[in-house]
Amino acid sequence: MERESMEFDVVIVGAGPAGLATACRLMQISKDADKEISVCVVEKGSEVGAHILSGAVFQPDVLDELFKDWRTNCAPLTTPVTNDDIYLFNSDTKSRLMPNSLVPKTMHNDGNYIVSVGNLARWLAERAEELGVEIFPGFTASELLFDENNAVKGILTGDMGVGADGSEKDGYMPGMELLAKYTVFSEGCRGHLGKQLIAKYHLDNGKTPQHYGLGFKEIWKIPAEQHQQGKVVHTGGWPLVDGASGGGFLYHMEDNQVAVGLIVDLNYKNPHLSPFDEFQRYKTHPVIAQYLEGGERLTYGARAIAKGGLNSLPKMSFPGGLLVGCDAGTLNFAKIKGTHTAIKSGILAAETLGEGLIAGLEGGKDLDCFQSRFENSWLHEELHSSRNFGPALHKFGTLLGGAFNFVDQNWFGGKFPVTFRDTTPDHQGMGLASDYAKIDYPKPDGKLSFDKLSSVYLSNTYHEEDQPCHLRLSDQSIPVSVNLAKYDEPAQRYCPAGVYEIVEEEGESKLVINGQNCIHCKTCDIKDPSQNITWVTPEGGGGPNYPNM
Incomplete structure (x- = not known):
């Protein structure tokens, strides 16, 4: 099919903090050099921020590198952290408040802010458009485009108006080729195209497998007498x-x-x-329930996070482009923070691209000079100092791993002379159903704990039902013949949105995929023990619509 095309110097996939930081810094460099650089950002969400979910406590120093006037320019950083509490939950009722003297220094939040990363992205998008960046929300980057030298030359946006059977519906609109000298991928954790690029160019050679967590988040409105603005609570254990x-x-x-x-x-x-039911139980612990009781749940969402850190960080450059932010895995798990590191990776990407484009660099090259720029930055130093944090917890458990991390961070400053590595991919850790006892989760009480469907409703998720399923099975038989037989089909439980269910039809088990419920967390793509599920982009604008997550 012959498609329309548009050409830019740089196309950025994903309007999150990393992608928008890349765009803003590129335009600043363009203006400083008085040389035009054309930049386009495509975003699959219906608007910038619609698909962004993060805790989040934000380390703001990085904004000084991007916009020195952010404090007076309406940046959505209005709630400074006032105090930290860190608890170890020993049981469903018991807990221990950890003294600050025994907490790894990376967990302290002096000078940080409680923020909505979605709102931060919206603010960055406004700054980017002021600088001349073109932003296209509601358009997916569905396919990679390559030139004759096997370098990335851009992306193809997804077709609109395709039926579930592949037919063209009324209002069909074919995707467009967005061509670029360089393409930056900032899709977030387990990016659909980033995953393909890592495999195609073997960017993860010599690295330990990426490791992931599934993060849940709800926003509650609570009684004023239970509220302590700026208070941060972190917990481990039960x-x-x-x-x-x-x-x-x-x-x-x-x-x-x-x-x-x-x-x-x-x-x-x-x-x-x-995981969903573990989160519902979590809210009933007295330390948490004391704040939530009598409150109203406003929003719900879930998203995978890449937490492998430096040990799992792939090569971030390849012919024709760069990987940045959580698409590469720049989150600092020792701090449980990835927004400041994502922004810094975008700044480094922009400085690499801007320097090359202003010097007349041709498109399609491997900007491996990015690696030295990265290695000479505070971002590399920070990730190197936290490289053992996750592997230590996996190797030694919460208590002993936490003790090691205290010693590593507080005594050695992250320079302990040994590097631990976790070489087992997360999906390979799944045990057989017959070897483990079933977990009896309590029924939701409708006050602190809730069911999946009412939760998904609060995520404002919508997909056009008559469209191709964006959750692809490599082998249609595996969910029943392998996953159900060996693992009691864990997709029924690890999915936080009720997408997957086993039903009986004419005496036979069958997997049903309720793709319209998908909140784009990517857990199925990560945790399926058979690696039989591939998440691809649905029609543009579909998915959750998070207002301020």
Whole structure:
């Protein structure tokens, strides 16, 4: 099919913090050099920020590198952290408040802000458009485009108006080729195209496998007397026991609102575990419930996070482009923060691209000079100092791993002379259903705990039902013949949106995929023990519509 095309110097896939930082810095460089650089950003969400979900406590220093006037230019950073509490939950009722003297220094939040990363992205998008960036929300980057030298030359946006049977419906609109000298991929964790690029160019050679967590988040409006604006609570331990790990959080925002969430590491072994139900149990612990009781749940969402850090970070350059932010995996798990590192990776990408484009660099090259720029930055230093944090927790467990991390961060400054590595991919950790006891989760009470469907409703998720399914099975038989037989089909439980269910039809089991419920968390693409599920982009604008997550 002959398609329309548009040409730019740089196309950026994904209007998150990394992509927008890349765009802003490129345009600043363009103006400083008085040389035009054309930049386009495509965003699959219906608007900028619609698909962004993060805790989040934000380390703001990086904004000084991008916009020195951010404090006076309406940046959505209005809730400074006032105090930190870190608890170890010993059981469903017991807990221990950890003294600050025993907490790894990376967990302290002096000078940081409680923010909505979605709103931060919206603010960055406004700055980018002021600088001359073109932003196209509601358009997916569905395919990679390559030149005759096998270098990336841009992306193809997804067709609109295609029926589930592949036919063209009324209003059909074919995708457009967005061609570029260089393409920057900032799709977020487990990016659809980023995953293909890592495989095609072997960018992860010599690295440990990427590791992931599934992060849940709800925003609640709570009684004023229970609210302490600026208070940050982090927890470890219960309900994640018996080999499961992760941690919880509760952040007191402005307007009597709190963000509550749980991160479940996706290396868990028990196939009966339901991360969603673990999160519902988490909210009933007295330390958390004391803030939520009598409140109203406003929003719900979930998203995978890449937490492998430097040990799992792929080569971020390839012929014709760069990977930035969580598409590469720049999150600092020791701080449980990835927004400042994503922005810095975008700044480094822009400075690499801008320098080359202004010097007349031809498109399609491998900008491997990015690696030296990265290695000489504070971003590399920060990720190197936290390289052992996740592997230590996986290797030694919450208590001993936490003790090691305290010693590593507080005594050695992240320079402990040994590097631990976790070489087992998360999906390979899944055990057989017959080897593990089923977990008896309590029924939701409708006050603190809730069911999946009512939760998905709060995510404002919508997909046009008559469209091709964006959750692709390589082998249609595997969900029943392998996953159900061996693992009791864990997709029924690890999906936080009720997308997958096993039904009986004429005496036979069958997997049903309710793709319209998908909140784009990517967990199925990560955790399926058979690696039989591939998440691809649905029609543009589909998915969740998070207002301020």
